[in-house]
Amino acid sequence: MHWIIQNGMRTEPGVRELAETLPRLGITHSFHDLGDDWQLVPEANPAGNVIVIGAYAIRHEARRKGWVPGVLEVEHDHLAYVRNWGEALLNAAGSVWRFADVPLSSLPERFFCRPAEDNKLWKAGPTRRDEFLEWHAQVRKLWDDPEVEPSIQPDTPIVIGPLREISEEHRFWVVDGQVVTSSLYKRGELVTYENHSDPEVVAFAETIAAHPWQPQRAYALDISVGRNRELHVIEVNNLGSAGLYAANIQKLVAAIEKMEF
Structure with missing residues (x-):
């Protein structure tokens, strides 16, 4: 699989690590800017499967090119999540x-x-x-x-x-029904990236990942820990446009590379 990375994202620590990991693993990749017309500069036309890591707007170029898996877009509304995950949602x-x-x-x-x-x-x-x-x-x-x-x-x-009090926020990366890696990214109002998660929170994320209904084959899943240890899904994000925080990049790359399309 060829990995396309938007230059503007390389200031994010996780993406910097990704840019270092891909050549180490011998995986083809390239770096591009995103123009005002949402097209990549320089233009990219790699053969075979292509995954795109970049800002949310980069999905336009992935669509135009017909890349698979592209940005692995999540395209569901709030009511779809409520119908399928119910009270597991923070804002159900x-x-x-x-x-x-x-x-x-x-x-x-x-x-x-x-x-x-x-x-x-x-x-x-x-x-x-x-x-x-x-x-x-x-x-x-x-x-x-x-x-x-x-x-x-x-x-x-x-x-x-209604507002819900949140003590911690964790991000999990789900690929084909499996939690691949995770990162704590917020304690109260303090942003902090740590490559570990509470076992109870991990177990909850694995339950969501194993649910029969999934918003996409691979995505970023944000989980909240409440004041009384209650656990909920905050939201789901496109994998390619979500911050990588302190994820285990090598595990994430390996899981995506194993996907079949």
């Missing part, structure tokens, strides 16, 4: 609204919001009512400007739900 109690129909007058002072689809239109996380109202009004103004085509439209679905 969240409600899905059209952006234009959010009940502004009944929003609590603080709450969680995120796009209901895997499109990264805005950053998921906690927000305050006053901040949200100001942002919501700014978005609505764009709808009245004929010169602008905003990414957030009236029917864009949004999840709004």
